[in-house]
Amino acid sequence: MNTESDKPLPDQWSQKAQPGEKLFHLANKWRASPAFMADTTRLFAAFGFAADDFADQIVVDVGAGSRLRSRFFAKARLAAVEPLADDFVGEISWCDLDQAESLYSEPAEKMIEPLRGQASLVMCINVLDHTYDPQAILDNIRSYLRDDGLFLLSVDLHAGADELHPVALTRESLAQMLGKARFEPVRAYEGLPGSPYYGHGWAYTLVLRPSAGQRCDVDAVQPVRLRGARWGWAYRLVFGAARTLKRLLKPNP
Numbered sequence: 001m002n003t004e005s006d007k008p009l010p011d012q013w014s015q016k017a018q019p020g021e022k023l024f025h026l027a028n029k030w031r032a033s034p035a036f037m038a039d040t041t042r043l044f045a046a047f048g049f050a051a052d053d054f055a056d057q058i059v060v061d062v063g064a065g066s067r068l069r070s071r072f073f074a075k076a077r078l079a080a081v082e083p084l085a086d087d088f089v090g091e092i093s094w095c096d097l098d099q100a101e102s103l104y105s106e107p108a109e110k111m112i113e114p115l116r117g118q119a120s121l122v123m124c125i126n127v128l129d130h131t132y133d134p135q136a137i138l139d140n141i142r143s144y145l146r147d148d149g150l151f152l153l154s155v156d157l158h159a160g161a162d163e164l165h166p167v168a169l170t171r172e173s174l175a176q177m178l179g180k181a182r183f184e185p186v187r188a189y190e191g192l193p194g195s196p197y198y199g200h201g202w203a204y205t206l207v208l209r210p211s212a213g214q215r216c217d218v219d220a221v222q223p224v225r226l227r228g229a230r231w232g233w234a235y236r237l238v239f240g241a242a243r244t245l246k247r248l249l250k251p252n253p
């Protein structure tokens with residue numbers, strides 16, 4: 001459990017990463033379009049889930065963004081934790097966060113007491129590297145889960161951090177944090193159905209369950225390579241060249 005939720009928010013997260021994240025969502029054409037749910041449906045199918053799963057059970061969408069991927073689970077009762085929720089609901093016409101049964105406009109580092117022991121599934125997609133204390137988030141998620149619950153964690157792995165992604169994530173650092181939070185892997189995936197990553201790095205997804213021990217051996221499950229993983233080299237070539245070109249063309253200050 002996170003016992004330090006009252007400590008001041010780190011400057012980089014509150015003054016750089018989150019304002020940048022808000023602008024990104026305000027201008028996001030993909031999330032505003034029908035392609036968002038079509039792609040999300042493909043994503044959950046690739047991760048081994050069906051729309052009827054978790055009927056009448058609680059699914060917690062952690063770092064839900066401006067539109068609920070969790071609505072894929074059409075019969076589930078949804079809770080969402082999203083620090084920009086109030087801004088998104090107030091400023092984005094297509095935002096559907098108000099469709100969740102309960103919505104918490106809070107960082108996931110903060111323990112949400114009413115969720116303790118309630119969730120059949122907690123999902124956290126492309127969030128952990130955007131946060132400021134990933135261990136606290138994983139500890140909180142562990143306490144939201146029922147004993148028979150599942151945790152879907154999908155991240156972009158990247159060794160470096162930047163303004164929008166304050167947390168660097170490697171398989172090793174992730175395994176260490178998941179062990180501390182007492183999770184064990186059930187299945188794993190590399191890449192996404194249509195691309196190698198969400199934004200940059202390398203997409204890595206784990207479906208986990210609560211465990212008693214403090215070791216998470218992610219190598220115990222062989223990751224399924226999704227179609228998009230094949231195109232990692234091409235993405236790196238094209239986007240790497242574009243980034244270099246942009247840097248070269250940028251006037252010196």
Ligand SMILES: C[S@@+](CC[C@H](N)C(=O)[O-])C[C@H]1O[C@@H](n2cnc3c(N)ncnc32)[C@H](O)[C@@H]1O
Pocket residue numbers: 021062063064065066067069081082083084106107108109124125126127130131132133
């Ligand atoms: C790239 S978006 C992903 C949104 C959504 N999960 C999706 O897949 O569409 C990252 C989200 O993480 C949220 N986020 C950033 N820091 C967070 C934190 N400390 N706790 C919970 N969510 C956070 C951001 O506000 C943003 O909505």
